[in-house]
Amino acid sequence: MATDIEIARAAKKLPVQDIAARIGAAPKDIIPYGHDKAKLSAGFLQRQSARPDGKLILVTAINPTPAGEGKTTTSIGLADAMNRIGANTLLCLREPSLGPCFGMKGGATGGGLAQIVPMEDINLHFTGDFHAITSAHNLLSALVDNHIHWGGEPKLETVRTSWRRVMDMNDRSLRNIVSGLGGPGNGAPSETGFDITVASEVMAILCLATDAEDLEARLSRIIVGYTREKVAVTAADIKATGAMMALLRDAMLPNLVQTLENNPCLVHGGPFANIAHGCNSVIATSAALKMADYVVTEAGFGADLGAEKFLNIKCRQAGLAPDAVVLVATIRALKMHGGLAKDELSKVSYEALEKGLANLARHIENLRSFGLPVVVAINRFTTDTEGEVHALQAYCEKLSVSVALCTHWAEGGKGAETLARSVVKLIEDGTADFKPLYPDNLSLLEKIEAVAKSIYRADRVEAARAVKNLLAAWEKAGFGHLPVCMAKTQYSFSTDPALLGAPEGHVVRLREVRLAAGAGFVVAICGDIMTMPGLPRRPAAEHIHLNAHGQIEGLN
Template identity: 55%
Template sequence: MTTESLSDIQIAQAAEMKPISDIARNLDLNEDHWDAYGKYKAKLNLSVLDDTSRKDGKLILVTAINPTSAGEGKTTMGVGLSQALNRIGKRTVLALREPSLGPNFGLKGGAAGGGYSQVLPMEDINLHFTGDLHAITTAHNLLATLIDNHIFQGNELNIDSRQIIWKRVLDMSDRALRNITIGLGGRNHGIPREDGFDITAASEIMAILCLAEDLKDLENKLKDMLIAYTFDNQPVYVGDLKAQGAMAIVLKEAIKPNLVQTLENTPAIIHGGPFANIAHGCNSLLATRMALKLGEYAVTEAGFGVDLGAEKFIDIKCRKGELQPSAVVVVATIRALKMHGGVEREHLGEENLAALEAGFANLERHAETLRGFGLPFIVAINRFSLDTQAEVELLSKLCEDRGMPFAEADVWGQGGAGGEDLAHKLVEIVEGNAHDTFKYLYDVEDSVEDKLHRIVTEVYGGLGVKLTAQAQRQLQEMEAHGWDKLPICMAKTPLSLSDDPTQKGRPTNFHVTVREFRPSLGAGFIVALTGNVLTMPGLPKVPAALNMGLDEEGNIYGLF
């Protein structure tokens, strides 16, 4: 079997991993800084951040164009770039999100990279790992049971069961659980009411875990979560139920970031995985800070493209954590750009320069957004074997003509070696950029409508925002309660700059309609829902799970 025909899991299973003790030792961590979870995984204690003698490294954000079914390889590029930076002598630590089981068994697959740019042990990371998502699921559902028990036991808080906004969660894609009825079976089995399930990654607890400073901050944020309204429409918080202590106990170990390695033994800190549309879609603040503390360069990623991922990374995570990216890597493929230019997937293997140039407008819009944030960037052209020389030359010329730095990379096929040119050019940009021009898109003290308008006009390229009648009522309520002075977390399709997933490329003359607001008061942002954003995915017609299993020796196959 040739290396070209090996699957991701076969490449991962053939890799030679170092004991996690070696990875920790190479990061100058002592035994008090980490706890082993088997031979190749460890939990990092928060004491890692207490070392003030270490100067923080440079933060590199990896993002992308609007995703397509052709694939962009953002995570793979992030892993490969971290390996490449180490190859050229820059001590680099990677920080990524934890995968969710739902997409793993569904359509999207895992989130551990691909080819020769993967994080290991791949099977563990994509499955149960160190149990963080299970802990979040448990803490979330513990709160749900405490709410229903409180109502059953007399309802001292006067909670209106029709206005409970806290659903249950499961780390699985199951559309049948989106809307359910609970409490059936008679008076001894609870109070009947409508309920539903979200996927665990959409839980506000996941977002809180990824923005918490420490255990006490975690508990305080849990306390502030809005869970319901009373019969006279007054808000009810977790603190009213006194549930935050028990929930924090369940999350005691989950708050600790996880240390693993890449195929080339680059240290990787993997922690947290909030939904990239209903939440901010980044790995934990603690993991990123540890990567900065332990490396000369810290490579991390945000969910989806620049419009959703990078904007929320900057306006929510960076604002909260007082972080500042030193540079941004925007991943694009010729295949995906041709799809943004109107080519159907089955024809992507055919040379089409006109479609490539038309689709380039999507990449150009994202470059303009990053310039608006005052951030230097480089375009990473993720090479595919079917890319023609004429297409590569055209994309290079388009980037050059618009003053957009770029580099070709094949980290899927060559690992870190395939990203060395990108790494060298990135370092030149970082070390040659002495101007502090970084800025947020808006001030949190601005009105909600002003913040939304700036996102739509300056990031999406639209004309403005429209609010439904429901959203207008909710906005008035948020203003009355003083919840409006928070960052905005847009829940929008990732497939388009607009809120219409069919509008590829760079749509113009559009408005974005906000249909609903959800205040995530514990996480510290306001979710603005547009379009038909689902918080509990469903499985495809042929789920990936149907092609998975164990061989006679107990090895996993079919996981990708």
């Protein structure tokens, strides 16, 4: 079979105006970026607000492994399949970050015959949203330094400045740096560092804002540091908000593209789920619910990260409630959770599969604890045997959960029609009764403990006195009602990436906390997770190049 990029390049794309017509948008309602992608205009989005909402479907997965799960691919296949069976469906996804594209994970446009296009554009630069977010974030950084340099009011102390810089690339050497060297003309020397753009509070704010007014209000509330008297200094205090809004004017508008089967897809925003809240924008999701009977969206990494944050942060802030959840798994990944090495996954091992199924069961139990009905989607590989498939189906039957075998990678929407019908039935049964994991009035530490104990099955959370004091100070300052955004490894329920399966009784070490006052949550950084990833020993960038025809090769 051809590679993903070859399949995408050969796609029979429709003009973006034709795709826009599928969601009721006229040519004047879109801002084209070439022939095959566009932004939806603010006026068009505003006109949708009076329409009733469709049904919301969340796609999540087991803990990821190098064996692959295919959550985005399944989301695309499901949306295509639902449209095939006559269910008017719109797909909402996140934008890929350049870091993983040139690093280890690759792009985020699906695979095989379940892709969104134009694949190269979406993975590389797209409509410039990430660049705008990076620029807005770093503009605030420059204004902070300039405020300190000129002694502006309020007096922001260099040693109490908490606002860092960002770039959309994996670069471990920039995690911690000293800036302002070279004399007084270059600013005050200070310890600072870079995070990846997807971890930027500006990214989170853009993805959680409901409209331009809300976006501006959230940007104004960003806390960049403190005075000597420990009074918070905000972006509004240093008069940065207006210029940041100017940079984000177009970035806040959702992007419209299409699947290989010419179904519409909104792609907007891209926070990681292991270090940020892992969901596409509220603006895109809310608009999609007005334009279709069903909306398929995904949350990053496993359900212990992306889905938990989707439900506890995004749904809480935006007033959303899913009607069904699709939990994606592969037999290969489950066997890896059961102890098999990657080079052994083609072997039949019912023992490893049985052990690995504990990871699947844990996620099912967690998702049901939110009051949501679940269907398991098995992204089938050609190496899966009938015996292994039967064992997995029998296991799901014991848990009273529907399971659908999917072959969308090889067959497109046709290969996910069984899943589509299962999802529609689950929604029509009307059993969803969504409730978040914890109430607003718990303390911040209690909220962190609730996630660690209920979702991760940890025995306890350990935190230094300084961390606990910060949480207490933020509660005293009026931020105790905020939800928490857990930053931890995606590979395990624990903070140890090597601890696969369904570990219990482990300890969650809370290393650092950050207040994202504008985004409206507190980031709890656990274990050894980094907010600026590094590149692997053999980064994907080594194999990406232009061929003799000027086409990109090696992108996946």
